[in-house]
Amino acid sequence: MTTDAHTPDRGAIQSLDRAxxxxxxxxxxxxxxxxxxxxxxxxxxxxxxxxxxxxYTVTTEGQKVTMMRANPRVCVEVDEYDAVRGGWxxxxxxxxxxxxxxxxxGQALALLRRRFARGEESGGARELGPSTVVLRIRLAExxxxxxxx
Amino acid sequence: MTTDAHTPDRGAIQSLDRAxxxxxxxxxxxxxxxxxxxxxxxxxxxxxxxxxxxxYTVTTEGQKVTMMRANPRVCVEVDEYDAVRGGWxxxxxxxxxxxxxxxxxGQALALLRRRFARGEESGGARELGPSTVVLRIRLAExxxxxxxx
Numbered sequence: 156m157t158t159d160a161h162t163p164d165r166g167a168i169q170s171l172d173r174a175x176x177x178x179x180x181x182x183x184x185x186x187x188x189x190x191x192x193x194x195x196x197x198x199x200x201x202x203x204x205x206x207x208x209x210x211y212t213v214t215t216e217g218q219k220v221t222m223m224r225a226n227p228r229v230c231v232e233v234d235e236y237d238a239v240r241g242g243w244x245x246x247x248x249x250x251x252x253x254x255x256x257x258x259x260x261g262q263a264l265a266l267l268r269r270r271f272a273r274g275e276e277s278g279g280a281r282e283l284g285p286s287t288v289v290l291r292i293r294l295a296e297x298x299x300x301x302x303x304x
Numbered sequence: 305m306t307t308d309a310h311t312p313d314r315g316a317i318q319s320l321d322r323a324x325x326x327x328x329x330x331x332x333x334x335x336x337x338x339x340x341x342x343x344x345x346x347x348x349x350x351x352x353x354x355x356x357x358x359x360y361t362v363t364t365e366g367q368k369v370t371m372m373r374a375n376p377r378v379c380v381e382v383d384e385y386d387a388v389r390g391g392w393x394x395x396x397x398x399x400x401x402x403x404x405x406x407x408x409x410g411q412a413l414a415l416l417r418r419r420f421a422r423g424e425e426s427g428g429a430r431e432l433g434p435s436t437v438v439l440r441i442r443l444a445e446x447x448x449x450x451x452x453x
Contacts (some may be wrong), residue, residue, distance in 0.1 A: 198338035
């Protein structure tokens with residue numbers, strides 16, 4: 156975030172180590188994927204699950220899938236802002252987009268189902284339509300920062 | 305978001321009209337800026353204020369400023385997720401990065417101060433260091449979507 160310059164006395168920016176980054180990525184639910192093709196940068200929110208190496212989500216064919224197929228190098232961003240105190244935490248990573256097939260689809264859906272279970276059973280694979288895309292982004296070059304106030 | 309394919313019976317995706325987009329951008333506090341230079345896409349969260357046409361923030365020189373100076377065409381993304389019900393709302397826009405100078409700096413800082421006031425007075429311009437950048441991104445090609453559950 157960017158209020159640090161404006162309120163320099165409230166909290167210094169700290170780097171998160173890998174354990175803190177992992178804990179944060181396990182705890183959060185929304186990531187923003189940044190992709191780029193032919194001069195257009197596009198940022199889109201996704202509900203994700205994290206297995207310690209990659210983020211997984213399920214979506215339908217559309218602009219972001221078209222763009223990530225054309226250029227699989229994407230940015231993954233996750234953040235949390237404390238509106239009361241003004242502190243924040245964010246993780247930014249580079250990663251490579253992969254579409255899953257076969258057994259990996261079921262494993263990814265099971266991971267997502269455990270993460271987002273709301274006291275109901277979901278049928279999983281039988282609900283997937285022909286335009287459904289289950290995707291994984293392996294994270295590399297991961298960095299995290301936080302300000303505590 | 306991307307659970308719509310997985311839970312097709314819960315809520316259809318609706319487009320937000322301009323009034324709903326404006327209301328949402330006035331109400332939210334965190335935007336993600338997506339920028340791209342030389343094959344690297346970078347998404348970074350910022351605390352922003354909105355005046356109906358542009359988003360404003362204040363930051364310090366660093367990777368995102370360097371990148372936006374090199375390629376001012378950026379993506380602005382704002383979202384809100386209801387973790388209890390699973391509904392969500394998002395706005396995605398293209399825009400052009402501009403660094404402010406002169407009177408526009410004070411106007412932008414006043415807008416940010418009103419938005420983020422926490423019952424205290426802030427000195428404004430006298431707190432700005434030499435590496436502080438006050439920036440505006442004029443929004444164009446704005447779209448918004450929502451799922452209510």
